[in-house]
Amino acid sequence: MTAYGLAMRAILLAIVLISPSACSVEDFYRAEGGPQIFVSSLSSSIETGKVGSVFVNIENQGQVTGLEEKRTPQTEDEKMLALLEGEMEMEGSEAVGIEARLVSRDERLEVLSRPQLAGSLSGGESLKMPIEFSVRAEESASSGIYPMVLEISYERQEDVQVEGNPLYPEIYFQRAAAKETISLEVPVMTGPRLEVAEVKGSISPGRTSDLGLVLENSGDVAAREVRVSPLVQPPFNSTGEEVALGDVESGKKTVAEFPLEVDREADPGEYALVCQIRYVSADGDAERREDLAALVEVKAPTGLRAILIVPIIAIVLTLLYLGGAGKRLRLPRIRRKKRW
DSSP, rough: OHHHHHHHHHHHHHHHOOGGGGGGOOOEEEEEEEEEEEEEEEEEEEESEEEEEEEEEEOOOEEEEEEEEESSSOHHEEEEEHHHHHHHHHTTEEEEEEEEEEEESSEEEOOOSSSEEEEEETTBOOOOOOOEEEEOTTOOOOEEEEEEEEEEEEEEEEEEEEEEEEEEEEEEEEEEEEEEEEEEEEEEEEEEEEEEEEOOBBBBBBHHHEEEEEEEOOOOSEEEEEEEEEETTTEEOOOOOEEEEEEOOOOEEEEEEEEEETTTOOOOOEEEEEEEEEEEEEEEEOEEEEEEEEEEEEEEOHHHHHHHHHHHHHHHHHHHHHHHHHHTOOOOOOOOOOOO
């Protein structure tokens, strides 16, 4: 063979190796079936007005159900090549290079995460760890179920072709892009919502009284390890330390009591008392801190205390006056009649 012939043969061989379609004459089977992705589990920790997470686990339930014969092998070599091709075709249920993208169908929920890579899954396999997507829920999003879509893209085995010597065969794999769209229903919660439902106790200027703040969890998730600390400012003063309240279940109330002192010069009226609330959500996330304000009424002295204060002040003023004018003040003399 001439040098030109050898060069042309090398070029043709390179074309065959690069382009599997060039050897379609040796294609004996086409696989029936293939990968099929399903969502095996779904959970979320999304609360209104906060950033949460959606956890999705997927499973490849696809399989190759059979082989469709495209060409009958004629020679013994072709029969061996066809047998090898058939074995390769039966492994066509694998989803390769899976990429998952979460899309919200409601404008009140915004997906912050980019598409996530999930590797490859053979038929019957599922992910060892769920895919996590970060999602922000607006304040206007009430608790409930929200529609989302999970877009799955991957490559699947389209065809297998073999040729050459059965002992040293050349195997070509053709892959094709595939995409699946899975509808999801994602729950959104309001989470723990601690609010001041009531203020118990009566306080007045110049006194120290025990004040009770009734806290209510109006959310749909329990608040764990709740602690309350008063952040006092004039006219209030407190020597009380942090109050531990334990867990507050959804819809339940609890009372935080601590001593509160009011300045003597404080005028009667309503004043804002700020308390810092610390707790952990039932889903076990990081500790949360919130500042709650309550209106506390400072009342003027009433009852016996009010009755006593005015006479005491009047007596003190009278004594002060008499002390300065005592030298000029003379009491009338009482004369007694003599008895004869």
